[in-house]
Amino acid sequence: MPDLLTSLGWDDTWAATARTLDPHDEHVVARVVRVDRGLSTLLTAGGPVRAGLGGGPLDVVAHDATLGPCVGDWALVRPWPDDRATVEHLLPRRTCVVRAMASGRSEVQALAANVTSVAAVCGLDQMPSVARVERLVALAWESGAQPVVVLTKADLAADADHVAADLVAELAGVDVDVCSVEDGRGLDALRALAAAGTLALLGSSGAGKSSLANALVGADVLLTRGIRSDGRGRHTSVRRELVPLPGGGAVVDTPGLRQVGLGSGAEGVAATFGDVESLVASCRFADCGHDGEPGCAVRAALDDGSLTVRRYESWRALQREAAYMARRSDARLRAAELKVWKRRTREHRGSARRR
Ligand SMILES: Nc1nc2c(ncn2[C@@H]2O[C@H](COP(=O)(O)OP(=O)(O)OP(=O)(O)O)[C@@H](O)[C@H]2O)c(=O)[nH]1
Ligand SMILES: [Mg+2]
Ligand SMILES: [Zn+2]
Known part of the structure; x- marks a missing residue:
């Protein structure tokens, strides 16, 4: 009879990751089952606990909100003497x-x-x-x-x-x-x-x-x-x-x-439309716009009916959206980098002045 954590998917690989984060075994292994505002509900081998965020995860979340506790996350929880508990580590997600x-x-x-x-x-x-x-x-x-x-x-x-x-x-x-x-x-x-x-x-x-x-x-x-x-x-x-x-x-x-x-999506779109992507790969020109170029495999498939216009249009729309989202998130990263860079320059100027 497997224990609760094993039946929830805990395995040796997770355990090995946990050991590197918590070498002295000070924490309790738990899986996040619900998140209400700042408080997470987690299942441990000993039953459910509610926990706030410890210092480490708080820092991470300040930089990237998607890295906060999410339903399904594996976490290491620290129990406090006053019955409180805090999430001290979130294990890197597999999916x-x-x-x-x-x-x-x-x-x-x-x-x-x-x-x-x-x-x-x-x-x-x-x-x-x-x-x-x-x-x-x-x-x-x-x-x-x-x-x-x-x-x-x-x-x-x-x-x-x-x-x-x-x-x-x-x-x-x-x-x-x-x-x-x-x-x-x-x-x-x-x-x-x-x-x-x-x-x-x-x-x-x-x-x-x-x-x-x-x-x-x-x-x-x-x-x-x-x-x-x-x-x-x-x-x-x-x-x-x-x-x-x-x-x-x-x-x-x-x-x-x-x-x-779609979050960023390019790989997801490619996997969903494997049939269209493999046609694209066999177009004569690598940058084929499927707009009447010679040797276009997509056009050929549309013409002989093996690819429906509906699916082709759907692929195009999702692919455009994924590309757009990728550009947006690049822009967001660049903006964040710029902020850090500006702060560094400011600090650098400050220290130069003090010198
Ligand atoms: N006849 C029939 N009705 C169903 C079936 N599954 C769900 N329903 C009905 O569909 C309605 C919506 O079901 P929910 O399970 O609440 O739907 P949901 O996807 O969880 O909805 P949200 O929580 O609003 O996202 C309810 O009235 C259910 O009784 C089914 O297999 N057959
Ligand atoms: Mg529901
Ligand atoms: Zn083409």
Whole structure:
């Protein structure tokens, strides 16, 4: 019977990293399950603790807010004699789902750390938007985790399998799982993904994420939208939360995402559109604009129908956005560097004057 931390994914590699950060074993290993303003809730082998930030992490967060405690992070916590606890170290993340706060802004937000799978959840009470799914899949690839598309509320759609087949055809190489919490179909596949690590659920409000998480846990631990309170645009879940599963593994529930801006995204877009990228690679000219140049493999594929115009346009839009975000974050880094440089110059001038 594995202990709680092992069932949450703690392994020898994490332990080795922890030893380098905490050679005298003064801290308690914990996984962040929730963050409310400055306070994190973490699970330790001895149960849950609430902890503020220690000096080290505070310093790091002042420079980069995405490096603050995030749901899914592994942390080393120091317990204090007065029952307080502080997060003293966050272990470097293996994966991290990051999104841009708002389109065109360079601020990014870490949504979930150390997840192994990311589900783009759509409720079949509506027709899923392929463009939106592609966006979530790109975000998932970019995180380093394995994307999966989850079409839930299958009990409400007569043609669930057709919708799924269409999506499989549209999305190159991503699994599509059709499920329902009402009749339990498709849940085993999802449970297997979660049991193998940590499964994050992303998608619009009302898609059915919290209902899925509850179904995987086997208990109503998360609030779901009640039939009575059902209103448009209402978000039922307000914070991200990691919940351990009885059979091992964990699921991360998230509030509905209104906007899904790509964090930086170039690799995620490339992975999502592997088919388009390999066509691009076989265009005759390396800088082909796919605009009528000779030897353009993209045009040829569009002409013979093996690449749909919809997918091509989608790739173009996401690729432009990723390139834009990369430039923005470069600009942000440059601005930060400039600030440091200016301060140094000021200090240097100050010390020169004192001399
Ligand atoms: N028929 C049916 N209804 C479902 C299913 N899953 C969820 N629902 C309903 O869909 C509504 C929204 O479900 P939630 O789980 O709260 O959705 P959510 O994605 O967590 O929404 P936010 O927390 O706002 O992001 C609720 O009324 C659920 O009862 C399903 O498999 N079948
Ligand atoms: Mg919810
Ligand atoms: Zn071309």
